[in-house]
Amino acid sequence: MADPSTALPPDPDRTGADGGSAPRVVIIGGGPGGYEAALTAARTGARVTLVEERGIGGAAVLTDVVPSKSLVATADVLDLVGASARLGIRDAEDAGEPVAGSLTVDLARVNERLRGLARAQSEDIAASLAAAGVVVRPGRGRLEDAEHVAVLAEGGEAVEMLPADVVLLAVGARPRELPEGRPDGERILSWTQLYDLDELPSHLIVVGSGVTGAEFASAYRALGSEVTLVSSRDQVLPGGDEDAAAVLEEAFTRRGVTLCSRSRAASARRERVADGDGGDGSAEGVVVTLEDGREIRGSHVLMALGAVPATAGLGLEEAGVRLRPSGHIDTDRVSRTSVRGVYAAGDCTGVHPLASVAAMQGRIAMHHALGEAVGPLIHQQVSSAVFTSPEIAMVGLGARELVDGADGEVHVLPLATNPRAKMQGLTDGFVKLVVRPGSGTVMGGVVVAPRASELIHPITLAVAQRMTAEELASAFTVYPSLTGSIAEAARRPAGE
Ligand SMILES: Cc1cc2nc3c(=O)[nH]c(=O)nc-3n(C[C@H](O)[C@H](O)[C@H](O)COP(=O)(O)OP(=O)(O)OC[C@H]3O[C@@H](n4cnc5c(N)ncnc54)[C@H](O)[C@@H]3O)c2cc1C
Numbered sequence: 001m002a003d004p005s006t007a008l009p010p011d012p013d014r015t016g017a018d019g020g021s022a023p024r025v026v027i028i029g030g031g032p033g034g035y036e037a038a039l040t041a042a043r044t045g046a047r048v049t050l051v052e053e054r055g056i057g058g059a060a061v062l063t064d065v066v067p068s069k070s071l072v073a074t075a076d077v078l079d080l081v082g083a084s085a086r087l088g089i090r091d092a093e094d095a096g097e098p099v100a101g102s103l104t105v106d107l108a109r110v111n112e113r114l115r116g117l118a119r120a121q122s123e124d125i126a127a128s129l130a131a132a133g134v135v136v137r138p139g140r141g142r143l144e145d146a147e148h149v150a151v152l153a154e155g156g157e158a159v160e161m162l163p164a165d166v167v168l169l170a171v172g173a174r175p176r177e178l179p180e181g182r183p184d185g186e187r188i189l190s191w192t193q194l195y196d197l198d199e200l201p202s203h204l205i206v207v208g209s210g211v212t213g214a215e216f217a218s219a220y221r222a223l224g225s226e227v228t229l230v231s232s233r234d235q236v237l238p239g240g241d242e243d244a245a246a247v248l249e250e251a252f253t254r255r256g257v258t259l260c261s262r263s264r265a266a267s268a269r270r271e272r273v274a275d276g277d278g279g280d281g282s283a284e285g286v287v288v289t290l291e292d293g294r295e296i297r298g299s300h301v302l303m304a305l306g307a308v309p310a311t312a313g314l315g316l317e318e319a320g321v322r323l324r325p326s327g328h329i330d331t332d333r334v335s336r337t338s339v340r341g342v343y344a345a346g347d348c349t350g351v352h353p354l355a356s357v358a359a360m361q362g363r364i365a366m367h368h369a370l371g372e373a374v375g376p377l378i379h380q381q382v383s384s385a386v387f388t389s390p391e392i393a394m395v396g397l398g399a400r401e402l403v404d405g406a407d408g409e410v411h412v413l414p415l416a417t418n419p420r421a422k423m424q425g426l427t428d429g430f431v432k433l434v435v436r437p438g439s440g441t442v443m444g445g446v447v448v449a450p451r452a453s454e455l456i457h458p459i460t461l462a463v464a465q466r467m468t469a470e471e472l473a474s475a476f477t478v479y480p481s482l483t484g485s486i487a488e489a490a491r492r493p494a495g496e
């Protein structure tokens with residue numbers, strides 16, 4: 001039976017032909033939430049228009065996921081070199097131990113590559129949208145009411161009014177700023193401005209130790225910058241798995257990252273400092289002042305203070321779309337807002353700010369709106385990774401939720417016991433599984449290891465398919481392999 005709450009009833013005759021009964025879908029925002037929804041709706045036969053003001057692919061492709069993970073790929077190579085001495089590798093010139101510091105990066109070249117990859121990905125997505133018949137309107141979208149979206153030109157004047165049967169808001173978020181330390185794109189930087197640097201910062205201060213701060217601190221240290229990480233909490237990656245954060249902190253300290261915990265930045269400013277290099281006697285630097293008055297000096301500062309939803313000035317309140325106090329759009333698990341026919345997906349909803357989740361929310365929204373069969377977003381099945389060295393990946397219920405009162409058993413296996421890890425000279429990391437007592441169902445897991453982002457998938461499948469630990473342990477793993485530790489952890493009695 002049709003779900004009476006969908007924006008449109010299912011239409012078996014929907015053909016996707018231009019005229020007739022094909023519903024009109026208008027999407028504001030061309031990031032993963034918006035473009036995945038556009039492709040889904042077009043394939044379902046709707047007439048789709050996507051309004052995007054900056055570039056197809058959104059922040060995910062242009063400034064966030066694609067460039068940052070491409071930067072991490074360069075950093076990974078330097079990390080491998082730094083750890084290769086224990087595998088018997090020596091410098092060809094002097095037979096000394098190879099150190100990452102003996103190599104250097106051409107940051108201008110690295111950044112050129114990252115920007116090129118982002119551009120190419122954006123063009124690929126634009127081509128897919130065009131092939132699917134999605135019409136892209138460059139400009140700023142504003143919701144006029146539940147059935148109309150205005151396209152605004154740069155000056156703010158409406159240049160077009162798009163009628164809609166269904167609207168999807170997928171406008172994303174932008175970097176949070178410190179009022180007394182606004183990014184200037186040169187020394188005080190948001191993460192979107194890092195890719196214009198031509199020279200490696202000699203000393204990068206990273207303010208904020210969430211996922212963004214931890215990833216850039218890890219990457220820039222590997223590239224050769226001195227790095228100071230300013231964390232407002234006791235541990236890095238607050239809110240995540242504490243054991244994983246402890247491994248990362250240890251790795252940071254060993255690699256020479258200076259950690260300032262329980263330190264909140266109040267302001268950041270530029271200053272001229274003596275450089276003693278025989279030039280004019282001074283060079284540019286930055287000073288970060290903490291709330292307790294301490295000052296930290298470096299060459300550059302990266303502000304990684306989180307993000308704010310880009311929902312202001314979109315006409316949402318006027319159209320009756322309910323916002324939460326944080327400014328995020330209030331949605332349910334099938335991406336509906338408080339206004340019938342208006343859906344929202346991605347970072348603007350504040351539901352797991354991940355590209356994968358944005359895309360899933362967008363697809364769910366379109367299936368629901370167009371009367372297709374759809375299941376809601378299942379939070380416990382979301383997997384994610386922190387691309388530091390080592391990587392941290394997680395899915396479902398973690399140990400923190402257990403501490404907070406959920407019922408479960410924890411199985412942990414240090415990576416150091418794994419034969420492949422020994423062969424590769426790996427010592428940091430572990431596999432952790434959380435299993436429901438009695439039934440033995442896998443409820444979640446954490447992997448801390450190189451390429452943990454790839455290793456988490458068997459645990460994600462186990463969670464999604466409600467497999468027991470015994471079932472997870474019974475499948476063959478390659479010998480020797482790091483995934484062997486996942487099966488081994490599933491085999492182990494809890495707490496051992
Ligand atoms: C440094 C960093 C690294 C990350 N790495 C990962 C990762 O490895 N994996 C992962 O899953 N997630 C990662 N994320 C999170 C990921 O980037 C976001 O979750 C994702 O971008 C959300 O997609 P979205 O579609 O909601 O928004 P966005 O990608 O932000 O796209 C929104 C689009 O809407 C447009 N827009 C906004 N307002 C309007 C308007 N009024 N009219 C027209 N257009 C408008 C914007 O120009 C933008 O293009 C990372 C985030 C950061 C900051």
Ligand SMILES: NC(=O)c1ccc[n+]([C@@H]2O[C@H](COP(=O)([O-])OP(=O)(O)OC[C@H]3O[C@@H](n4cnc5c(N)ncnc54)[C@H](O)[C@@H]3O)[C@@H](O)[C@H]2O)c1
Binds near residue numbers: 210213230386
């Ligand atoms: N690999 C990935 O998938 C990836 C990478 C980056 C970001 N993300 C997504 O983006 C989301 C946001 O991550 P984020 O790290 O950008 O933001 P966040 O909100 O998780 O972390 C920001 C941190 O900055 C701290 N902070 C705020 N003001 C401060 C101040 N004045 N001084 C010192 N610290 C201060 C906060 O306490 C917080 O710990 C993540 O939850 C994640 O979903 C994902």
